[in-house]
Amino acid sequence: MNGRCVRVALGQILVEPGRADDNIGRALAAIDAAAAAGAEVLVLPECLDFGWASDAARSGAEPIPGPRAALLAARAGAAGIVLTAGLSERAGDQIYNAAILIDRDGTIIGQHRKINELDFARSLYTTGAKLEVFDTSIGRVGIAICADLLIPEIGAALAAMGAEIILSPSAWAVPDDHDEVITPYGGEWPSAYGSLARQCGVAVAAASNVGRIEGGAWDGRPIIGRSLAVHGDGSIAGLAAFGQEDLFFCALRYRRGSG
Incomplete structure (x- = not known):
């Protein structure tokens, strides 16, 4: 395989539960800013419209394709950037x-x-x-959402299907009493991503939002960012800030096949 390096942006935006218009606005701004800074790929968080686990999705979720997906697609096309974004989908x-x-x-x-x-x-x-791998202008891309990649077989299956990069919209949360100084967050993700990359030769880029969860057993927990990218050899390409908005850029190496 021939090596390739792609400039990736991790869009660690604020997602406010239930405020879809405001959240989509921040996503559109991130697309513009990422493209202006030369990114070829932008990863945006999980359920960026209503927030992960927000009950507002019951009444507000749209089909895919739908109006919110169309807004993101139009802006990505105008910016000339590859984009993955998490949305609540009604089917x-x-x-x-x-x-x-x-x-x-x-x-x-x-x-x-x-x-x-x-x-x-x-x-x-x-x-x-269902798992799928898609041909894009940067190579063959798989998508996994947040905890999907805590099941090693999901990432391995995407790699076996030909994925060269896995893009992962996420929403990483911690308990209210989490102390980042005493127990830095995120050890499980470099471990899971690094192991997947080393074993399967696939790069991983994940973006988590910041904000708070509204709804369910984790109601009120902070979502803390720490967006992460791992090269195809398992080494860390970049790690974004804890607990604050961040548009983080890194050069991501992966092994490009002939497909």
């Missing part, structure tokens, strides 16, 4: 924790529905049942 009477993948021409080329959802959130989100 009939079901709500999914979903993510869309948009190529740099603004085409929505794929989506993923979260599989490894926390038990309490299953009362809101229907479980996804």
